[in-house]
Amino acid sequence: MSNVEKHLRLTHAGAMRILEAAVAKAVQMGKPQCIAVVDEGGNLLAFTRMDGGKILSIESAIRKAATAASSRGPTGGIQGDLEFRLAHATSGRLVNLKGGLPIIVDGITIGGIGCGSQTGEEDLEVTKAGLAAIEGAQTFG
Template identity: 50%
Template sequence: MNPVRQTLSLSHAGAMAALAAAVSKAEEIGIPQNIVIVDTSGVFLAGIRMDGAKYLSIETATGKARFSASHNAPSGHQAFETSVTFGLATKGGTTNLPGGLPIRFDGVLVGGIGVGSGTGDQDLEVARAALSAVGADQI
């Protein structure tokens, strides 16, 4: 038995590069966004509420990031009943709305990103730009 294991983690420089790329994409498409990046435990690493982004969407962006980090899967693809259960079990700490992606390098989970304030497709476009900027696996 090995009592330790090596893990990968997203550095603050990586989180900031991903955040900057997401902001740039949001500006390019003309949709101000809330963008949140968390580690594998759902702990906040970086985030922003862009000028004009819907203020309540900061909560959904955080929930999307936490969902994706916790489930190692994009948000928005679970059955409705499952989504409600996740929301209740986490006291609103996660949401299954589209716009969250896990952050992986060579298949290894290092966190999640959640984007909110646009449509689900717009949120995902911004999240994918962040993954691309840091060389994370595309989903």
């Protein structure tokens, strides 16, 4: 095995296209959002709070994005007490709220997207619209 291998990375341009697509969807829905994009390491790449997005959703949108990138799957599917164990174990960084999706291209997780301010279903709809801006990214139900 080699020490170093090829990887994929979400660019700044890609992150901004995600924001644009997500904002367009939220505008169409008439439901303002906080929208966050993080890289594979959970570090913030891009963020926007629309007029009417909620102050307390700034942090939760970022955490949804990081949770999705870390778990490599949609947020919100953890069952039972495990959810609260994980929340405590991560000082709340791992969230089990709907609205976070990983960005997976060619089987490689390159980041995550998180939206928040509305219902979980509405947040997720906007996250999906953002994800669709990345050609070839894995889609989720």
